Amino acid sequence: MKLYVDPGHGGNDPGAQGNGLNEKDITLDIAQRIRSILLNDYEDAEVMMSRTDDAAKSLSQRTNEANAWGAQFYLSIHINSGPSSALGYEDYIYSGLPDSAATAKYQDFLHEEIAKLNQLADRGQKRANFHVLRESAMPALLSENGFISNAHDSELMKQPSWRQNVAQGHANGLARAFGLSRKAAPAPAPAPNPAPGPGKLYKLIAGSFTSIENANNRAASLHSQGIEAFVKAVTISGKTWYRVQAGAFSSPENAQAHLGQIRQAGYSDAFLIAE
Ligand SMILES: [Zn+2]
Numbered sequence: 001m002k003l004y005v006d007p008g009h010g011g012n013d014p015g016a017q018g019n020g021l022n023e024k025d026i027t028l029d030i031a032q033r034i035r036s037i038l039l040n041d042y043e044d045a046e047v048m049m050s051r052t053d054d055a056a057k058s059l060s061q062r063t064n065e066a067n068a069w070g071a072q073f074y075l076s077i078h079i080n081s082g083p084s085s086a087l088g089y090e091d092y093i094y095s096g097l098p099d100s101a102a103t104a105k106y107q108d109f110l111h112e113e114i115a116k117l118n119q120l121a122d123r124g125q126k127r128a129n130f131h132v133l134r135e136s137a138m139p140a141l142l143s144e145n146g147f148i149s150n151a152h153d154s155e156l157m158k159q160p161s162w163r164q165n166v167a168q169g170h171a172n173g174l175a176r177a178f179g180l181s182r183k184a185a186p187a188p189a190p191a192p193n194p195a196p197g198p199g200k201l202y203k204l205i206a207g208s209f210t211s212i213e214n215a216n217n218r219a220a221s222l223h224s225q226g227i228e229a230f231v232k233a234v235t236i237s238g239k240t241w242y243r244v245q246a247g248a249f250s251s252p253e254n255a256q257a258h259l260g261q262i263r264q265a266g267y268s269d270a271f272l273i274a275e
Pocket residue numbers: 008009015016023078079
């Protein structure tokens with residue numbers, strides 16, 4: 001699924017401002033989190049961002065880019081503003097669409113999943129003639145994630161955990177709308193204390209991945225901490241796993257001690273295999 005994520009505003013256009021916050025910063029943070037969740041947790045998500053930093057970009061540039069790329073969904077992230085008493089969440093699809101449009105169904109999914117996690121008052125599902133909704137060639141939704149002008153909503157916006165939940169709600173809605181499949185969980189770790197036996201070799205696996213890119217990233221991370229490691233492909237039940245091996249030991253005690261060190265260094269998914 002090709003998703004275009006559009007953090008509203010940017011550069012010399014801060015968007016709405018209030019309670020010490022700029023809309024452009026909150027929208028960028030939420031959008032980055034949406035991208036990370038989709039790329040980390042789902043097999044079939046491709047993400048293009050209208051901006052990945054504090055850059056200025058016109059509305060036409062954004063929709064032209066999404067159209068040229070052939071995005072299958074356009075998701076625009078915004079923060080609302082109004083009188084200090086106004087608060088809550090709402091989302092928009094294009095006003096010119098018939099009720100039977102697929103976009104209306106996608107809005108149902110997104111709205112429901114976002115509202116579950118965002119701790120905001122629900123202002124409902126709406127329609128508008130906004131540029132990004134009208135000029136995008138694919139289904140599009142614009143979410144207004146609370147009011148920057150409201151004390152309650154803006155207090156939430158300052159919390160990274162809230163921004164993560166809002167991003168997760170968007171990702172959950174997209175996963176439902178497009179039937180995205182989750183990535184397989186890592187291979188189950190064998191028993192932590194393999195029985196000693198003659199001629200056995202205890203391999204210390206500091207992570208096992210279905211993606212070679214993730215495995216290479218893990219090996220690089222280990223190297224940066226002074227731990228030697230290499231990536232080896234193995235096939236288990238017809239599926240290829242990329243194991244990051246960080247040592248092999250003939251003594252189980254020795255292997256166990258190194259496993260403890262690796263876990264201490266933050267690689268809690270490390271495990272031993274006896275061969
Ligand atoms: Zn905005």
